[in-house]
Amino acid sequence: MIEEFRAVVGPAGVLTEAEDMAGYATDWRHTVTGAPACVLRPRNTAEVSALLKICHERGIAVVPQGGNTGMAAGAVPDGSGRQVVLSLSRMNAIRAVDPLGMTLEAEAGVILKSAQDAAAEAGRLLPISLAAEGSAQIGGVVATNAGGLNVLRYGMARQLVLGLEVVLADGTVVDGLRRLRKDNAGYDWKQLFIGSEGTLGIVTAAVLRLLPRPKHVVTSLLAVADPAAALRLLKLMQEELGDTINAFELISGFSFAIVEKHFGLKAPVAGGGWFVLLEASASLEGLRDAVEGALAQALEEEIALDGVIAESQAQAAQLWALRERVSEAELKExxxxxxxxxxxxxxxxxxxxxxxxxxxxxxxxxxxxxxxxxxxxxxxxxxxxxxxxxxxxxxxxxxxxxxxxxxxxxxxxxxxxxxVAELAHYRAGTELELARRIRLCLDPKAILNPGKVMTAG
The missing domain is CATH 3.30.70.2740 (Alpha-Beta Plaits)
Structure with a gap:
């Protein structure tokens, strides 16, 4: 089996030594560790197809893996030593950036931050923003339907995918890398693979929708008494700022307390048990005045107890650091x-x-x-x-x-x-049965990421 794989991807494309595979065998949180038979590192879609044909013929389970930054252990092999990890990290080309059509085509292994930077160089915005954007890969972002900080305005990853290239379990390549905003010709099959966590096929490339890059970004941090006050603040901000709001983050006082304890970062506002981090952006003038006016109204009506607006990009980064360090502080706690x-x-x-x-x-x-x-x-x-x-x-x-x-x-x-067990407990039986039928149709031998999302039976 190993020799067949090496014939496809070359010796450097197959890892078999335990020390070389260690980083692929455990999840980001280091709570689950498996034992892969080997790690496969294809360089292009044709190699992915050839590898899957071998695995399909032999009945070998395949665990696809991007940047391995997921929080649900969806890209980790089991401990049997009989599953192979398929890493897309060497497929890392940005194939095209179209500033007029506002699209970006990237291979699955492209780091999200690299795709963001490529869009920015073209004067456009790729609005998917995650804490792990420096490690997360486009294939994984699509396969998990990643969310992040800007879902309020731009939606989940699903809303930003125009086209996909996918390799099915038997090695069949399905090329749907269209750059169309409107395409109503038959089933929108790509939606099956977005969020499927590698259980229906392997995403090898994607066409992503870009947006105009805002010229003005305003970040503010506010203290509120409780979550109910935060929702009143959200309503006020939506009325005053409309769809310029990118992010509206709610953080507990405990969260900021452990960030201060472990990283020495202190919130520059006080008075509430909860905090709201708000970001708005626009290309037209007047955004800052609008945010200042909305904040003044929130304070006057005692919806917010205290607030500050970042005076520079550096200050905005400091406010975001408070939010972004919460998970790290929790690990230390x-x-x-x-x-x-x-x-x-x-x-x-x-x-x-x-x-x-x-x-x-x-x-x-x-x-x-x-x-x-x-x-x-x-x-x-x-x-x-x-x-x-x-x-x-x-x-x-x-x-x-x-x-x-x-x-x-x-x-x-x-x-x-x-x-998996929680989904089986709470999700309606008819929904799970429909999902199983789809999975059986696309992967009849159940070789793609077995044990993830749902049980086979």
């Missing part, structure tokens, strides 16, 4: 059980109150670290616990509250290997 959930936006205050009550009642001593993208209803309801805490019971405690409010147990991180 202790064992965290993460919940990437979403509820309808009006339900956020009730969800947070009820989830806090349920967790503290069932797990005395647990410390809550909620933060996230309140503007689109996505909260990372993380809980810092003792080493002996039953994570499965904690998950069920939180997710019961989520589902009671009509929410989702995965807003943007995906199901991966972490949430």
């Amino acid at each position: 202790g064992r965290g059980v993460k919940h990437d959930v979403s509820v309808p936006i009006p339900a956020l205050p009730a969800f947070l109150a009820e989830a806090e009550a349920a967790v503290t009642a069932a797990f005395p001593g647990a410390r809550l670290n909620p933060f996230g993208h309140a503007g689109d209803g996505n909260i990372h309801f993380n809980v810092i616990v003792t080493p002996d805490t039953d994570a499965a019971r904690l998950n069920r405690t939180v997710h019961d509250v989520v589902v009671a409010h009509g929410g989702s147990i995965s807003a943007e991180h995906g199901i991966g290997g972490y949430r």
Whole structure:
């Protein structure tokens, strides 16, 4: 088998030594470690196709992997030693940037930050923005339907994909790299693969939609009394600033406290138990005046208790650093059980109150670290616990509250290997059966990322 692989990709394209495979065998959080039979590193779509033909004929399980920055262990092999990792990292060419048509075509292994920079050089914006954008790869971003900071304005990755090139389980290459904004000719099959986490096919290239690059960006941090006040602030800002709002992040006082503790970064506003980080952008003049006016109104009506507007790009970066260091501070604080959930936006205050009550009642001593993208209803309801805490019971405690409010147990991180049982518990049987039929049709031998998203039976 190894020799067949080497014949396709060359000796450098097949890793077999444990020390060479170590970085491919564990997830970003280092909570799950597998044992790959080997790591395959193709250089182009033809090699991906040839490798999958071999695996399909032999019934070899394939775990596709991009930058391996996922939060749901969706790109890690199991411990059997019989699964191969397919890394797309060597397929890293940006094939074309079209500033007039506002599109960018990139191979799966292109780093998201590189794609952002290429768009910026052409005077355009690729608005997908993630904490892991310096490592995440385009193929993984598409395959997981990544979210991030700007979903409020620009949507998930799905809304920014115009075309895809995909290799199916048997090696068939499907080329749909169209750059069209309007294409109603038959099924929009690419939507099946966006967010499928590598279980239906391998994304090898994508055409992404670009946008005009804003000339003005205004960042502000505000203190609010509680999540209900944050939603009143969101409503006010939407009325005053319209669709210029890129991000509306809700961060708990606890989150900022551990950031200050571990990194020495202190929020320049005070007075509330919660904070809102808001970013707006536009190309027309007058944005800063509009933000200042909206902030003054929020303070006058006591919706916000304190606030500051960044006076420079450096100050804006300092405000964003407070938000971006929350996850790192949590890692330093202790064992965290993460919940990437979403509820309808009006339900956020009730969800947070009820989830806090349920967790503290069932797990005395647990410390809550909620933060996230309140503007689109996505909260990372993380809980810092003792080493002996039953994570499965904690998950069920939180997710019961989520589902009671009509929410989702995965807003943007995906199901991966972490949430398979939870999805089976909460998702309707007819929906899961439809998903299984689609998966069986495209991958009848079940070789693509087995054990991820859902069980085979």
